[in-house]
Amino acid sequence: MSQHKSLNLTKFVEPLPIPPVLQPLRKDDNFTYYEISMTQFQMSLHQELNPTTVWGYEGSYPGPTIEVESGEQVYIKWLNKLPSTHLLPIDHTVHGAQKELPDVRTVTHVHGAIVKPESDGYPEAWFTKDFAQTGPYFVHEIYHYANPMQACGLWYHDHTMGITRLNVYAGLAGMYIIRDQRERSFHFPAGPYEIPLVIQDKSLNHDGSLYYPRQTDPPVAGLETSIVPEFFGDLNLVNGKVWPYLKVEPRKYRFRLLNAASCRFYQLSLSSGQFFYQIGTDGGLMEHPIGIQQLLLSPAERADVIIDFSNMEGQRIILHNTAPAVFPGGDAPDPRTTGIVMEFRVEQSLTHIDISAIPASMGALPLLDLTQISKYRNLVLDSTMDHFGRHVMLLDSKMWDDPISEKPLLGSTELWAFLNITGQTHPMHVHLGFFQLIDRIPFDAERYQKDGTILLTGPPIPPDPEERGWKDTIRANHGEITRIVKHFTTYTGRYVWHCHMVEHEDYEMMRPFLVVRDSTEQPFE
Numbered sequence: 426m427s428q429h430k431s432l433n434l435t436k437f438v439e440p441l442p443i444p445p446v447l448q449p450l451r452k453d454d455n456f457t458y459y460e461i462s463m464t465q466f467q468m469s470l471h472q473e474l475n476p477t478t479v480w481g482y483e484g485s486y487p488g489p490t491i492e493v494e495s496g497e498q499v500y501i502k503w504l505n506k507l508p509s510t511h512l513l514p515i516d517h518t519v520h521g522a523q524k525e526l527p528d529v530r531t532v533t534h535v536h537g538a539i540v541k542p543e544s545d546g547y548p549e550a551w552f553t554k555d556f557a558q559t560g561p562y563f564v565h566e567i568y569h570y571a572n573p574m575q576a577c578g579l580w581y582h583d584h585t586m587g588i589t590r591l592n593v594y595a596g597l598a599g600m601y602i603i604r605d606q607r608e609r610s611f612h613f614p615a616g617p618y619e620i621p622l623v624i625q626d627k628s629l630n631h632d633g634s635l636y637y638p639r640q641t642d643p644p645v646a647g648l649e650t651s652i653v654p655e656f657f658g659d660l661n662l663v664n665g666k667v668w669p670y671l672k673v674e675p676r677k678y679r680f681r682l683l684n685a686a687s688c689r690f691y692q693l694s695l696s697s698g699q700f701f702y703q704i705g706t707d708g709g710l711m712e713h714p715i716g717i718q719q720l721l722l723s724p725a726e727r728a729d730v731i732i733d734f735s736n737m738e739g740q741r742i743i744l745h746n747t748a749p750a751v752f753p754g755g756d757a758p759d760p761r762t763t764g765i766v767m768e769f770r771v772e773q774s775l776t777h778i779d780i781s782a783i784p785a786s787m788g789a790l791p792l793l794d795l796t797q798i799s800k801y802r803n804l805v806l807d808s809t810m811d812h813f814g815r816h817v818m819l820l821d822s823k824m825w826d827d828p829i830s831e832k833p834l835l836g837s838t839e840l841w842a843f844l845n846i847t848g849q850t851h852p853m854h855v856h857l858g859f860f861q862l863i864d865r866i867p868f869d870a871e872r873y874q875k876d877g878t879i880l881l882t883g884p885p886i887p888p889d890p891e892e893r894g895w896k897d898t899i900r901a902n903h904g905e906i907t908r909i910v911k912h913f914t915t916y917t918g919r920y921v922w923h924c925h926m927v928e929h930e931d932y933e934m935m936r937p938f939l940v941v942r943d944s945t946e947q948p949f950e
């Protein structure tokens with residue numbers, strides 16, 4: 426795919442860093458206030474390399490973890506303090522990154538959050554350094570997060586029109602964790618025994634700098650840069666270090682897993698053959714823990730898991746990845762590089778008796794009522810060729826600027842069916858909280874492409890055990906109709922839904938939707 430030459434770096438020599446928890450500037454009974462600056466700085470990603478120039482929040486890549494209580498009124502001032510030239514090659518042929526626009530635009534989205542549209546990080550609500558220039562929508566200096574959700578693990582990342590892939594790859598991503606009393610009542614491993622794992626793939630040049638492809642293969646004549654259809658790095662990073670290790674005590678740990686990669690799917694397993702006890706999905710706790718030996722996470726998906734290292738003293742356990750790059754059907758990961766994520770070393774002695782628990786049940790999950798569905802939408806995931814001969818991924822054959830077609834009513838429940846006729850799985854994300862997966866129904870994608878007939882070819886496939894809970898990102902597989910049910914609640918206005926492979930998102934696989942108070946409402950702010 427590129428002229429990039431892989432680096433040969435020693436594995437498991439970097440201790441796993443734990444992103445700091447961000448301290449608010451002000452906090453009282455009424456509200457909490459943070460200021461978060463985006464800056465460029467140097468950081469060592471691996472000790473055998475020169476420091477890498479990256480972008481981060483508050484001088485940290487990944488960004489510091491934001492920890493809030495359910496219902497806490499949080500205000501964040503996001504500040505763009507980045508230099509005026511982008512760290513990575515901009516492709517001005519991509520819609521939303523046109524030459525007239527400044528290169529270093531930013532806007533931050535808290536992924537999964539229920540917020541007003543003006544605080545959601547709408548892609549066109551971007552701003553440049555010190556707000557010198559701003560996009561056409563919702564430009565607010567201070568974002569408000571009311572955090573009406575129950576305990577869950579969200580994340581925040583850049584969402585700027587046409588350059589999200591570059592801003593996120595440069596380092597603009599971090600965890601956002603919501604807590605509540607109900608979660609605390611279960612006594613999951615906590616404090617030093619609860620650790621976020623932000624997993625990403627990257628490629629690095631010999632001088633330590635970030636590698637991002639400048640051109641498609643084959644290069645398009647006359648274009649200095651052009652978007653790659655997908656990006657896959659040859660190194661795995663966790664919390665900003667290449668193939669790190671973590672020393673653990675022989676006890677239970679809770680890991681907040683996040684796939685923050687551009688396009689890579691991770692199918693995670695432990696070399697010891699141990700189980701992950703999954704307790705939560707994207708949107709919070711599940712009904713009961715499930716034990717699984719393999720955990721599939723597409724870009725933006727999270728899993729809340731407990732791993733029990735009791736009686737494993739002296740062991741070294743590797744966290745493996747076995748998912749093919751392009752999912753499914755692409756090349757298998759190289760077992761020496763992309764097939765390895767990190768290592769756990771059960772080398773510490775137990776400092777306290779482990780009184781944490783894996784409860785038998787976390788309580789029933791309120792299922793969305795399918796009889797309340799007021800609107801069924803068939804949404805096709807397809808693609809076309811642009812005039813450079815590149816694949817452009819589309820939603821319902823529409824581009825970003827086409828009129829808004831999805832206008833759910835405030836308070837209504839809708840069924841969205843993603844009919845995937847492309848050759849690969851897309852992680853589909855809908856803003857404004859969570860949804861539930863109903864099922865996936867196999868259908869004849871070729872027939873659909875030919876004459877629009879929906880011919881079902883098999884019985885509905887129920888959700889995988891690890892998807893039975895609140896979700897905000899769901900794998901929509903080729904040749905399947907992935908059906909989700911979502912309640913459009915709390916706020917009206919303009920949001921987005923998109924594929925979370927960020928190269929696809931930047932190149933037309935993203936659409937606005939509008940939550941309206943009544944069906945005559947017109948799409949404006």
Ligand code: C2O
Binds near residue numbers: 534925
């Ligand atoms: Cu994680 Cu619209 O994004």
Ligand code: CU
Binds near residue numbers: 924
């Ligand atoms: Cu996609």
